Amino acid sequence: MEKRIIKSQQTGDSCIYVKHPSGLDIYICEMEGFSTTEALFGTKYGSINTMFKTNADTEYTTVPEGIAHFLEHKLFENEDCDVFELYAKTGASANAFTSFDKTCYLFSCSKNYKESLEILLTFVQEPYFTQESVDKEQGIIGQEIKMCDDNPEWRVFFNLLSCLYEKHPVKIDIAGTVESIAKIDAPLLYKCYDTFYNLNNMVLAVAGNVKADEILEICDKCLKPCEDKGLETVFPEEPDSIVKSECVEIQPVGTPLFNIGYKCSARKGYDNLKASMEAYVAAGLIADPSTELYQQLLSEGLINSGFGYEVFNGDGYFTLIFSGESSDAYKVRDAISQKIEEAKINGCDREHFERLKKANYGSLVRELNNVEAVANLMINSSMEGVEPYDTIKVLSEMTYDDVMNYMKNELSPEKLAISIVKGEA
Amino acid sequence: MIYKREQLADNIGYTAIVDKKFKTDVLSVKFITDLCPETNAENSIAVGTLATSNMKYKTLAELTSKLASLYGSSVYADVKKRGDIQVLSVGASWLDNAYALENEDITSEMLEIVSDCIFRPNADGESFDEASFNIRKNDLLDKIDAEINNKRGYAVSQAFETAFRGEPAEYSCYGKRAQAEASTSASAYKAYLELLKNAQIEIFFVSPQENNSVKEKLAAEFAVIERSAPKTYRFTSNSKAKAAAEYAEEKLDVNQSKMVLVFKSDNEDKEALKLMSTIYGETPFSKLFANVREKLSLCYYCASGYINSKNALSVDSGVETVNIEKAKEEILNQLEEIKKGNFEQSDIDNSLMSLDNALTAVGDVPSSYIGWYFGRFCEGDSASPEEIAEKYRAVTKERIIEAAKSLVLDTVYVMSPKEDK
Numbered sequence: 001m002e003k004r005i006i007k008s009q010q011t012g013d014s015c016i017y018v019k020h021p022s023g024l025d026i027y028i029c030e031m032e033g034f035s036t037t038e039a040l041f042g043t044k045y046g047s048i049n050t051m052f053k054t055n056a057d058t059e060y061t062t063v064p065e066g067i068a069h070f071l072e073h074k075l076f077e078n079e080d081c082d083v084f085e086l087y088a089k090t091g092a093s094a095n096a097f098t099s100f101d102k103t104c105y106l107f108s109c110s111k112n113y114k115e116s117l118e119i120l121l122t123f124v125q126e127p128y129f130t131q132e133s134v135d136k137e138q139g140i141i142g143q144e145i146k147m148c149d150d151n152p153e154w155r156v157f158f159n160l161l162s163c164l165y166e167k168h169p170v171k172i173d174i175a176g177t178v179e180s181i182a183k184i185d186a187p188l189l190y191k192c193y194d195t196f197y198n199l200n201n202m203v204l205a206v207a208g209n210v211k212a213d214e215i216l217e218i219c220d221k222c223l224k225p226c227e228d229k230g231l232e233t234v235f236p237e238e239p240d241s242i243v244k245s246e247c248v249e250i251q252p253v254g255t256p257l258f259n260i261g262y263k264c265s266a267r268k269g270y271d272n273l274k275a276s277m278e279a280y281v282a283a284g285l286i287a288d289p290s291t292e293l294y295q296q297l298l299s300e301g302l303i304n305s306g307f308g309y310e311v312f313n314g315d316g317y318f319t320l321i322f323s324g325e326s327s328d329a330y331k332v333r334d335a336i337s338q339k340i341e342e343a344k345i346n347g348c349d350r351e352h353f354e355r356l357k358k359a360n361y362g363s364l365v366r367e368l369n370n371v372e373a374v375a376n377l378m379i380n381s382s383m384e385g386v387e388p389y390d391t392i393k394v395l396s397e398m399t400y401d402d403v404m405n406y407m408k409n410e411l412s413p414e415k416l417a418i419s420i421v422k423g424e425a
Numbered sequence: 426m427i428y429k430r431e432q433l434a435d436n437i438g439y440t441a442i443v444d445k446k447f448k449t450d451v452l453s454v455k456f457i458t459d460l461c462p463e464t465n466a467e468n469s470i471a472v473g474t475l476a477t478s479n480m481k482y483k484t485l486a487e488l489t490s491k492l493a494s495l496y497g498s499s500v501y502a503d504v505k506k507r508g509d510i511q512v513l514s515v516g517a518s519w520l521d522n523a524y525a526l527e528n529e530d531i532t533s534e535m536l537e538i539v540s541d542c543i544f545r546p547n548a549d550g551e552s553f554d555e556a557s558f559n560i561r562k563n564d565l566l567d568k569i570d571a572e573i574n575n576k577r578g579y580a581v582s583q584a585f586e587t588a589f590r591g592e593p594a595e596y597s598c599y600g601k602r603a604q605a606e607a608s609t610s611a612s613a614y615k616a617y618l619e620l621l622k623n624a625q626i627e628i629f630f631v632s633p634q635e636n637n638s639v640k641e642k643l644a645a646e647f648a649v650i651e652r653s654a655p656k657t658y659r660f661t662s663n664s665k666a667k668a669a670a671e672y673a674e675e676k677l678d679v680n681q682s683k684m685v686l687v688f689k690s691d692n693e694d695k696e697a698l699k700l701m702s703t704i705y706g707e708t709p710f711s712k713l714f715a716n717v718r719e720k721l722s723l724c725y726y727c728a729s730g731y732i733n734s735k736n737a738l739s740v741d742s743g744v745e746t747v748n749i750e751k752a753k754e755e756i757l758n759q760l761e762e763i764k765k766g767n768f769e770q771s772d773i774d775n776s777l778m779s780l781d782n783a784l785t786a787v788g789d790v791p792s793s794y795i796g797w798y799f800g801r802f803c804e805g806d807s808a809s810p811e812e813i814a815e816k817y818r819a820v821t822k823e824r825i826i827e828a829a830k831s832l833v834l835d836t837v838y839v840m841s842p843k844e845d846k
Binding site for chain 1: 494714783
């Protein structure tokens with residue numbers, strides 16, 4: 001069993017990494033003084049993983065959209081009872097989520113963490129599906145899909161992804177469609193489970209009021225060793241270009257919403273982390289509340305304080321998104337694009353760059369003050385192929401030239417799209 | 426953890442919470458006043474403007490730049506409704522000095538900034554600076570217009586509007602669009618002066634080590650304000666149930682219907698009502714989740730919540746249009762089952778564990794500490810989470826049944842698609 005301590009040179013925070021003999025990667029952060037425990041048990045399996053094969057397969061298998069999310073719902077039922085009934089006896093608050101590239105099962109609790117951890121590790125390793133329960137779940141997930149269709153923020157985001165990505169499954173709703181989930185049956189769920197819920201493809205992250213030795217003891221007891229099956233996931237080849245530059249949807253909304261996105265080069269591991277920090281700081285140099293652009297848009301009534309930006313990236317996709325509410329989002333898009341083009345020629349304020357570095361450092365340190373955030377940091381970084389405190393390291397090493405080069409090389413007006421959701425005229 | 430509450434002056438309370446595990450300091454200055462249709466919007470804009478600029482940092486850009494240089498510190502404004510009361514907060518959070526890379530005194534600088542925002546806003550003595558005011562006025566107008574964007578939240582607020590009609594709780598804490606539109610930099614500044622003079626004020630400061638400078642600074646600032654005679658605010662005000670439940674329906678271009686039920690109670694046994702609500706619909710093992718969603722697949726979500734300040738209980742659900750009636754019947758049926766005592770000791774034990782879990786977690790986040798002790802202040806005590814957990818543990822099955830029996834259905838609000846979808 002490989003065991004080592006990972007430490008942040010910048011803040012002094014540390015956590016423990018263990019490569020368990022079962023194949024599982026385990027991260028533990030003992031946080032003195034905190035009462036709660038947060039545990040996440042996740043697999044590198046999300047909505048985008050619709051095409052895959054293992055060493056045993058000769059051909060790639062393609063599965064219906066939404067199946068990872070469907071599987072998440074179904075794992076909460078075991079042969080004897082609903083998993084929530086088990087957690088009810090420990091007092092833990094349990095949940096799960098499926099994102100584009102991962103599915104995580106989690107709990108938070110302030111007492112009985114060992115019992116809750118046993119429940120978590122056990123139920124995720126014991127799937128039980130019947131056709132009857134699959135049929136019932138199709139109805140529940142169908143309702144979830146309808147609910148998301150009524151969420152304008154969700155719609156404006158997915159419409160943007162459809163503008164930017166031609167083939168990559170990131171453009172598909174995580175829950176799939178009513179039609180796609182109708183194709184899911186019990187054997188298909190077992191096939192996906194056996195492929196992706198292999199401990200070699202999974203991570204456990206536990207933070208808070210815990211003792212590492214106690215956690216490892218429970219892991220030794222509950223984890224069933226897995227053979228690495230050589231899982232490979234593939235995506236259709238995605239062109240560099242975008243599909244279309246705009247999409248407008250009509251919904252009952254009081255204020256129109258927009259997402260403006262630049263399609264950038266997708267990367268992996270440390271390069272991906274570095275690029276995401278550079279893109280984020282670049283966006284701050286262009287449009288954070290201290291910038292001339294932000295003030296101009298605000299004074300013209302084109303944005304409000306809800307305006308913001310984020311980096312959205314994963315396996316095979318990378319987008320810098322500006323979002324907010326506006327009565328004329330096209331003007332916002334044009335102003336952002338123009339400001340970026342000017343910055344490529346004239347440069348940006350170096351003092352502003354230094355302020356952004358400091359502000360981001362402060363945010364990252366604050367994150368280490370929160371049990372839930374630390375557990376999420378550990379599992380996310382592991383699944384992205386980096387170490388938990390690499391973000392702070394990347395930030396401390398980042399230079400002004402790195403950010404300007406990113407802006408010049410990646411933020412191209414030809415790869416810019418806008419998505420708007422507005423009410424009927 | 427050290428908890429200490431003291432009076433800085435009449436109607437000005439100061440609570441310090443010291444917990445060495447934190448890396449941040451969090452300050453919240455709360456202005457408490459009546460919810461009132463004439464002043465809600467004006468107050469919201471006024472407090473919002475305070476967090477936008479001050480006499481030293483005269484624009485949002487200048488203030489943002491300064492906060493970024495202080496390791497991404499923040500100054501924010503927040504408006505909430507609590508029963509019939511409007512609670513307006515100016516808050517700030519910053520990295521503790523121990524984590525400053527160049528030994529900066531972040532705390533002292535932030536204290537100056539927040540004090541300047543509250544006591545020396547960018548104004549000429551009669552009006553707020555027009556640019557700062559307009560940012561917050563436009564924000565508020567957009568916030569009011571955007572309420573419908575979140576269908577679940579919108580459905581709940583519409584149900585409350587019907588349930589509490591004729592009471593201050595009927596109104597949104599943000600006010601109505603017309604009032605926000607009519608607001609000027611002068612009228613908002615007047616509202617600010619009124620709050621400074623008349624509002625009840627509660628200050629909370631959470632930090633990793635004791636620091637009296639915050640208390641001393643704010644006490645000195647408030648000492649020079651001419652305050653009016655103390656007024657007593659009613660933080661809880663029961664609402665009388667209508668003789669017959671009122672039905673409100675709205676058709677929108679949506680895919681999923683929403684149904685919200687509001688019940689009212691005249692039973693003052695609040696611990697029993699909260700525990701009853703937890704058993705009924707606040708957890709994934711509750712009666713509503715287990716039966717209405719899981720067993721009968723009638724709703725995607727169906728959850729209850731106890732509204733302490735109005736002694737009311739709401740059930741909100743996302744439901745397919747064809748199932749609205751069936752879902753309503755089952756929601757009411759599950760309540761009847763509790764009234765009849767058809768639940769197990771394990772339901773009580775499990776719900777107690779869930780409440781205990783949430784209560785113990787209060788001390789892990791600075792803002793939760795503030796939320797907790799402000800809540801207790803409104804209840805008229807300073808009980809710790811553990812003391813309240815003890816009160817829940819003392820609730821008997823009989824008290825839970827009585828709590829359920831006291832609930833009277835007052836309002837049913839349904840949002841459904843314009844056409845069958």
